[in-house]
Amino acid sequence: MKEKIDTRTRILDIAEAAVLEKGFEATSIEEIVAGAEISRGGFFYHFKDKNALARAMLERYIEVENALYDDLFARARELNDDPLHCMLIGLKLLAEMLEEMPTGHPGCVIASTAYQDRLFDEGVRNLNRQAILGWRKRFRGMFEDISELYEPREPVNLDALGDMVSGVVEGGLVLQRALREHNNASEQIMLFRTYLKLLFAPR
Structure with missing residues (x-):
């Protein structure tokens, strides 16, 4: 076995x-x-078939990514239980982890599947969608906790803000690969971190 x-x-x-x-x-x-x-x-x-292979790859990738986020933000909460500072610390830990990868992050199975979704059955496409919605829900919940203590300086859709975390990380990886600039993803994350500090800055 x-x-x-x-x-x-x-x-x-x-x-x-x-x-x-x-x-x-x-x-x-x-x-x-x-x-x-x-x-x-x-x-x-x-x-x-390749659909079954794609499904297994996605399931494994989602499990690894969720465990990574669980670990990073659990460590952040140990350092500061304020929800805004927890988010800022977690993003910094994520940026540092990506920066320390000697050959850069290899890429995202979710993105690779989404770019070629015509190759797959509805089960694979739905799994991809559910993964992204799961990350939206994760980060939206964190932004809801932040908003209870820190009123945003501008009106903001918290679902879109939750999606923005994934968008910044995945977009940074695409830029990093296209430009062959090792720190691009981590720099994008740190810029997003600055945006959050400004968005939720106490009045």
């Missing part, structure tokens, strides 16, 4: 690296099979 689990994980690792490098459409089952050193039958034992 352990061998099967290891093989499945190896397939997911190889597929994720290839997809983040060149996208789902350009990633073939044949190259994944070759990289994992298994037969095509071995691949189809674990995943019946």
Whole structure:
């Protein structure tokens, strides 16, 4: 049983690296099979098709990202239980984590799937949507707590502000890859952090 689990994980690792490098459409089952050193039958034992592979990759990526956010903002709350300062600390921790990656963040499976959603069934597209809505809900809740103590200086849609966290992080990763500037994502996060400080600055 352990061998099967290891093989499945190896397939997911190889597929994720290839997809983040060149996208789902350009990633073939044949190259994944070759990289994992298994037969095509071995691949189809674990995943019946590329939709099943994409779903498993998304589920794993979402789990990792949620655990990352849980950890970062739990650490932030240990340092300061004020909701605004907790958010600011969490964003700084996220920016520092990205900056410390020696070769930069590899990219986002969510974004790769969204860009080529025509390749997938409704289940994969819905999983992608639910992941983004989950992050919206997470950050909107944090901004609601902030708004109870700090009135925003300008009217703001908290759903859109929650989405902005994902938009800044993912957009920063796209810029970083396109421009080959290692710190671009972390710098975008720190600019967003400054915006939040100004938005919620006490009157």
